[in-house]
Amino acid sequence: MADHARQLQRIVREYRRDGQEWPARTKDIARWAIRTRRFDLRAPALEKILAGDLAQAMREEFFTDARGRRVRAKHPAKARRDGEQITLWDDVRTAPRGFMEMAFQLRRRHIVGECRQVT
Helix, strand or coil: CCCHHHCCCCHHHHHHHHHCCCCHHHHHHHHHHHHCCCCCHHHHHHHHHHHHHHHHHHCEEECCCCCCCCEEEEEEEEECCCCCEEEEEECCCCCCCHHHHHHHHHHHHHHHHCCCCCC
């Protein structure tokens, strides 16, 4: 992600150097970058962006349970596949118990990490 962020920062610098309107909306910078071919979205980058958007959408999906509580529907858990660590998503209503235990453990570790970062 650092390379991607650096690419975007370079585009903003070039946008300003080109004498475009500043301050600017990100939408205007994006249009300029696409129009001037400074941003070329290849399949791997597109896949990464879509995967991030999908993860965010799954984090935001909730339902109301029988007791009227708001419950998050989709949860991620880490797994190893072919020697690589990956993140799998499942629905709390259909996931096996072991998957949800891993997902909740991951969430607890994330919360602890955030608390440590605050102190």
